[in-house]
Amino acid sequence: MKKNAAAPRKLSTLLDRDNVAGYVFILPFIIGVIAFTAIPFFTSLYLAFTEYNVLSAPKWVGLANFKEMFFEDDLFWTSFWVTFKFAFIQVPIKLTVALLVALVLAKATKATSFYRAAFYIPSLMGGSVAIALLWKQLFSPRGVINQILGFLGLPDDTAWLGDPKTALGTLIALGVWQFGSSMLIFLAAIKNIPQSYHEAAIVDGAGPVKRFFSITLPMLTPIIFFNLINQVIGAFQAFNSSYLITQGRPLNTTLYYGVHLYNKAFDQFKMGYGCAMAWFMLLVIAFFTALIFRSSSAWVYYESEGK
16 A cells, blocks of 8 residues: 555656756757757667668668778778867877966966957858858968068968878968867866965975976866867868868878768768768777777876875
């Protein structure tokens, strides 16, 4: 009898006015997650094993897409290594620049707010078509960059985006330029480091460099870890700069994985193949993310662990 009495009581608790109101408020979010995340997620997994051109029904082909991807599509490996190189070079440089700028802005001045906003703006606008066209003009043979080099007496005829040796580096520079979001996170973390640590180190005779490597950097390792994860994931999904500025040229040296996926799925209407490429990249990102998490115990310092 007690169990039977408890069931209606639990039901009445669930149907309480406050609980019902909460369910109503979260219902749009739940519907959105199911409709725009869960269903597309599992649909793309199914389509990865099919031949699908959008205009006709999917045809199950098993592992044929993955076989073509790994053994028959030369541009697949080209785009993968271009993306890997882009991520491997851009992420460390971007985080280093963000940290150095954050260290400079940590010293409060009247202009700090202005500089903070100015450095953050590229992160908001960096992926836009306007910025892509601006970057393309800056690094054109007659662009501002070559004019500045000519003014300094340096070679001013470099085709930055047309030379296989410099094209990818030019796009990496655009990615590094968008360091604002990481910089703000670093800046907030630096301001949260107790000043008493620095004061004690000064009393012990530690200079600025010693204090940075003994106090600031260890205290920032959780934030470096957080920014590293975000930047690695973002770098492997890079798309805009290649698609809008170079379209993978010259000689596919700037052909990002995302651009090749887009060409296969939406230009050639090989949607099943595109889904297979997307799932492979998901596994790659998961692998590198797990690798970073695995290594974090060796270099990430948490203040609570030191107590």
